[in-house]
Amino acid sequence: MISVITFKLILVSLLFLVTLGIAAYSTYFERKIAAFLQDRIGPNRAGPFGLLQPIADGVKMIFKEEHRPAGSNRLLFILGPSLAMATALMTSAAIPWGTHIEIGGHSYAFQVADINVGVLYVFAIVSLGVYGILIGGWSSNNKYSLLGAIRASSQMISYELAMGLSIIPIILYTGSLQMSDIVEGQHQVWNVFRYPLGFLIFLICAFAETNRTPFDLPECETELVGGYHTEYTSMKLGFFLFSEYVNMFVSSAMIATLFFGGYHFPGLSSLEHLPNLAAFLGFGVLFAKILFFIFFFMWIRWTIPRFRYDQLMRLGWQVLMPTSIVLIVIYGAIFSFL
Amino acid sequence: MQQILFYILALLAIAFSIATITSRNAMYSVLSLVATFFALAGFYLMLNAEFVAFVHIIVYAGAIMVLFLFVVMMLNLNQSPVNIPRPLLARLAAVVAGGIFGLTLVAALSQTILPTSAESTALAEVGSVRTLGKMLFNEFLLPFELTSVLFIATMVGVVVLTKKEE
Numbered sequence: 001m002i003s004v005i006t007f008k009l010i011l012v013s014l015l016f017l018v019t020l021g022i023a024a025y026s027t028y029f030e031r032k033i034a035a036f037l038q039d040r041i042g043p044n045r046a047g048p049f050g051l052l053q054p055i056a057d058g059v060k061m062i063f064k065e066e067h068r069p070a071g072s073n074r075l076l077f078i079l080g081p082s083l084a085m086a087t088a089l090m091t092s093a094a095i096p097w098g099t100h101i102e103i104g105g106h107s108y109a110f111q112v113a114d115i116n117v118g119v120l121y122v123f124a125i126v127s128l129g130v131y132g133i134l135i136g137g138w139s140s141n142n143k144y145s146l147l148g149a150i151r152a153s154s155q156m157i158s159y160e161l162a163m164g165l166s167i168i169p170i171i172l173y174t175g176s177l178q179m180s181d182i183v184e185g186q187h188q189v190w191n192v193f194r195y196p197l198g199f200l201i202f203l204i205c206a207f208a209e210t211n212r213t214p215f216d217l218p219e220c221e222t223e224l225v226g227g228y229h230t231e232y233t234s235m236k237l238g239f240f241l242f243s244e245y246v247n248m249f250v251s252s253a254m255i256a257t258l259f260f261g262g263y264h265f266p267g268l269s270s271l272e273h274l275p276n277l278a279a280f281l282g283f284g285v286l287f288a289k290i291l292f293f294i295f296f297f298m299w300i301r302w303t304i305p306r307f308r309y310d311q312l313m314r315l316g317w318q319v320l321m322p323t324s325i326v327l328i329v330i331y332g333a334i335f336s337f338l
Numbered sequence: 339m340q341q342i343l344f345y346i347l348a349l350l351a352i353a354f355s356i357a358t359i360t361s362r363n364a365m366y367s368v369l370s371l372v373a374t375f376f377a378l379a380g381f382y383l384m385l386n387a388e389f390v391a392f393v394h395i396i397v398y399a400g401a402i403m404v405l406f407l408f409v410v411m412m413l414n415l416n417q418s419p420v421n422i423p424r425p426l427l428a429r430l431a432a433v434v435a436g437g438i439f440g441l442t443l444v445a446a447l448s449q450t451i452l453p454t455s456a457e458s459t460a461l462a463e464v465g466s467v468r469t470l471g472k473m474l475f476n477e478f479l480l481p482f483e484l485t486s487v488l489f490i491a492t493m494v495g496v497v498v499l500t501k502k503e504e
Contacts, residue, residue, distance in 0.1 A: 076365065116466060120392040127400025131372070134404065138365070138411050146411060153404050160400070177389075177467055 007108045015092055015112065022294075023245035024054040030245075030298050037302040061238035069231045073139040080136025081232065081239035087129045088246035094118040095253050096180045098263045098282035102275045110263075110279050111180060118179035119171065122254060123164055126209060129247065130156045133211075136240065137228035148227030151217050155208055155312060159215075162320035163205035166198045167258060169331035183262035187269075192259040198327055199259045201320050206251040208316070210244060213301040217309055252293035253286075260289050343384060351377035364410045368403060375399045389467045 028043065028050065035042025043050035068077055098110035115121050130153045137149020171177060173194065174185040185191075192199045208215040219227030229240040256262060263282030271278035307315070354377065357370035375398045382391035474482045 073365070076369075115388060117388045117392050120389065120396065124392045124395040124400060127396050127404075130400075130404055131407075134407055134411070135369075138407075150408065150411060153408055157401060157404060 003103075003106060004108065007103070008112060011110075011112055012093075015097075016089065019089060019092060019246055019249060022249050022290075023242055024058065026245040026248060026294055026298075027057065027241075028054050029295070030301075033295065033298045034302050037299075058238070061235050064234040066236075067231075067233040069141055071141040072231070073141075076135050076139035078236070080132050080134075080139060081236045081243075082132070083135060084129065084132025084243040085239045085246070087125055087132060088243040088250065091122050091125045091250045092253065094121045094179050095250075095257055096183050096262060097286060098279040099268075100275055101279045107275070109180070110283065114178060114180050117177045119167065119177045119182070122179075123160070126163075127156075127160055129209070132240075132243065133228045136232065140228075140231035142231050144224045144226070145228050145230045148219060148224045148230070151224075151309065152211060152228060155211075155215065155217065155316075158313060158316040159205045159208035159320070162201055162316060162324050163209065165321065165324035165328060166201035166205065168324075168328045169195050169198055170258060172328075172331060172335050179257060183257060183264065186261040186264055190259065190261040190264075195259075195327070195331070197323065199255075201324050201327075202259065203255065204315075204320060206255060207297070207300065208312070210247040210251050210297070212244070212248065212297055214304045214307050215312060216306060217312060248294055248297050249290065252290045252297065255293050256286055256289035262286055340384065343380075347377045347380040347384070350374075351381075364413075365407075368406050368410055371406075372399050372403045375403070386466075389470055 031053070032042045032050075034040075043053040046052040046056045068074065093112040094115055096109070096111040096114070100107045101110050102108075113121075133152040134149045137145040137152070140146075170182060170185075170191055173191075174182050176182065176185075182191075207213075211217075211219065219229065224230070229237055232240060263279075263286045265282065265285040268278060268282065271281070351374055354370045354373040358367050358374060361367045361370060375394065379391040379394050379399075382388075382394060
């Protein structure tokens, strides 16, 4: 019992560091990829190839002057970015990072919490993510912040529905809401080949949920100055910006887990007598998949322009949601009659 | 361990419920209610009902309360704390109603047989999705279907109400 708790604690702190590290370096790669796509060089002053840029940015964020707008609510103004960051970091607890690890004859699952309704846990936390933005935007006492916050909340509620519906065929196929079962169910064929359309809907919704281009209307700078974080300065602003990258990492992990076989790779079953090697190779493979999707997020951002707000709502409610309901009916019929 | 957890959650639930109804700022009220829902979800988790706990958070904290916040923000109630006039008659009626409700609760409590700890551990599987689904589609099929009809009727009603006259 004690050894399990120690293992989980180590795993949690490790995941925490990895998540923050990936998020920090995502900011660097975002700028490098943007530069590459726009035929520029990108950050190259801090360290070799500009590799120390995230650290320089972090130090800058911390030492900038703190400012709180007049008439804003002090408690809620601090609560906003804290909630945004906390909810972003909580999701990764349910994701299986690899097969079992054996230490001293004991076998430990390479996952923080294998909750029996893991998928629902992730969706519950994602649905709470909107509070940080909403509270931060409202407490700034600024009309642009408020508009950004309201846009964010309606956008996230709208796309959550389609997102939840799009993975129901997977749950029907697996017969379980547990993340580890869903990964095990992709032992032979990845879910993306079984449900290509469901994957597309999930991917679009993931973009909308993380407020990334083409759905970044909550912080649309041509209309709303900076959106919900207009009034934020210093590390509070840093938390908002950073939570977006953490969300991107977690969304990529979810896409890889639900649709791309998670830690599975060809030849995993032949490594059964070497469980630790299999677990770490699986971890590496999962990370390669995650990094590809983070790159994909950035690729889209610098390629496709922003939607208009009415287009966004029409896409969510009139295209994605009906399509996913039809998919549920089709796959339900396939699973019960074939 | 379980008992300590229960008392912490109970304390939080009560404190935040009181904050919900006493707070003058509508924003604080909504947020306290969200916190109350979290404490309740904690109780469900302690009763091995993971499914109910997470659906509770998704539906209430994630969707309904966000809409509440939305309304509070749109009306911009923060500048002036709400001052509702309270006539004497209304106060008297509130006291009587509260007294009757309290009496009902006490009567119900005195009739309840509280489960012993041995019984509650035997129900470890009771809250799982599998058990819940089997219960819903076998024992409670008719009420379940009736509820879905009610939901569809509500949805159609909302669409009709919000549709603009052409």
